[in-house]
Amino acid sequence: MNKELLRKLPKIDELLKLQSVNKLIEENSRTIVLESLREAIEFYRNGILKGNVDSLNTEQVLDFAVHTLESKNKMHLERVINATGTVIHTNLGRSLLGKKAIENVITVAGSYNNLEYDIESGKRGSRYSHIEEIIKKVTGAEAAMVVNNNAAAIMLVLDTLAKEKEVIVSRGELVEIGGSFRIPEVMKFSGAKLVEIGTTNRTHLYDYENNIRENTGVLLKVHTSNFKVLGFTEGVSLEQLVELGEKHEIPVVEDIGSGVLIDFGKYGFTYEPTVQDSIKKGIDVVTFSGDKMLGGPQAGIIVGKKKYMDRMKKNQLTRALRVDKMTLAALEGTLKYYIDEKEAIDNIPSLNMILMPKEEVKKKCILLKRKLQSKTNDFKFYIDKGESMVGGGSMPTEKIETYVVKVTSEKFSPEDMERKLRLGETPLIARVYNDELVLDGRTLFKEDFDEIVQCFKAIE
Secondary structure (H helix, E strand, C coil): CHHHHHHHCCCHHHHCCCHHHHHHHHHCCHHHHHHHHHHHHHHHHHHHHCCCCCCCCHHHHHHHHHHHHHHHHCCCCCCCEECCCEEECHHHCCCCCCHHHHHHHHHHHCCCCCCCEECCCCEECCCCHHHHHHHHHHHCCCEEEEECCHHHHHHHHHHHHHCCCEEEEEHHHCCECCCCCEHHHHHHHCCCEEEEECCCCECCHHHHHHCCCCCEEEEEEECCCCCCCCCCCECCCHHHHHHHHHHHCCCEEEEEECCCCCCHHHHCCCCCCCHHHHHHCCCCEEEEECCCCCCCCCCEEEEECHHHHHHHHHCCHHHHCCCCHHHHHHHHHHHHHCCCHHHHHHHCHHHHHHHCCHHHHHHHHHHHHHHHHHHCCCCEEEEEEEEEEEECCEEEEEEEEEEEEEEECCCCCHHHHHHHHHCCCCCEECEEECCEEEEEHHHCCHHHHHHHHHHHHHHC
16 A cells, blocks of 8 residues: 555656646745655655555645745744734834834835935945934934944943943842843943942942942943832932032943833823933933834934043944944834824824723724624624733833723633634734633734634634
8 A cells, every 4th residue: 555655656857747836936936846845745755654644646745835835935034913912022023113114114125225325425424324313303412323232232332431440330220131131241241340239129329429439430320111129219310320420520321221202101101211301311321222112123222422422433342233224214214203292102103002092992992893703603702901011121010001802712712712823824912811812902903903803714
């Protein structure tokens, strides 16, 4: 029986004569088509030898090859639908870009551009000139530059201002910034020597002053955006630190983390320090992320006094940490919205989702529930109140009131539904809570609702 089935296995030369295979080659890479055909033949050969195949024909082999080809053509970095309610979801790509930023990236990526060319003079220019003025305008800083992420920004600042010198920082601010990257480790790579002061919950001004030495290079303030210490606490204000720095002629550096450019306190949230406030209070250098609360691409943005920024721009590390044309295009497109705060909230997806009134979320949930109920049979849907999260290590204690669509089924457990939706053609990422599948309307878009319906129909 095995020998008979093995003789039925088609040869590559025979398959290449088929019209359907030639059409695949026209539409795809010949190399990948051949690989897929060989893998299909090998799959059935192994199945026959193991006794797992009872019958065989050419169509079966072709079907397997086509499925393999589709898998090979599929991009590993792919689109997913975020139904978790976590707006800045680190595992799902953090902030979404606004339309203006996307358009700018497409234009720059698909054409030659003036990345390092001064059109007016006809000579070589600086890539940072395209972005510095808009950053200065939005933040109020004297000068600015951009590197590839905020950890790189901190490293560049400390390497420039405190290499082989001491950096004074409160113990309560020695945070881990994600992926096991820790502030003390980043500082070590910069060549700076860490001087820990105070305790986890209480640090006083005299802790800083008592530890200032001749070799002190920087007074560092780190905003603990990804956790909160509550209760018996005390810290040193920015104004106090700036005054101390001026007294001893030591630069004060603040890592503000999430890059907040609007006052969320005006919209009912707990106040988060803004970059503009830090600059107004006299901080010499401020670092922050581009892809968290700012709502742009991954980037580390450095702003501050020109005399310090000029030194950083000359640091040899700058070339190793520099950003590419697409990051600059996306960041410029994002920052242009911030010229008008309402424009930023309306057009930057992360801000829009965070500040969306819960009643607007409820309307989305009602529409989604109606579509799902009319097109599926094995599920029950109902709307309930819930809580969304900002995410991305930002506003850790902030819960956003929201509405969700909860899903139950007699056919599938919540865990089965979550897994099947996650593994679908378009992965739908939901969460299981209290033995129910939960779809948070805050992070869903109306234009995806028909596709969400198809995700559920595919697992029925």
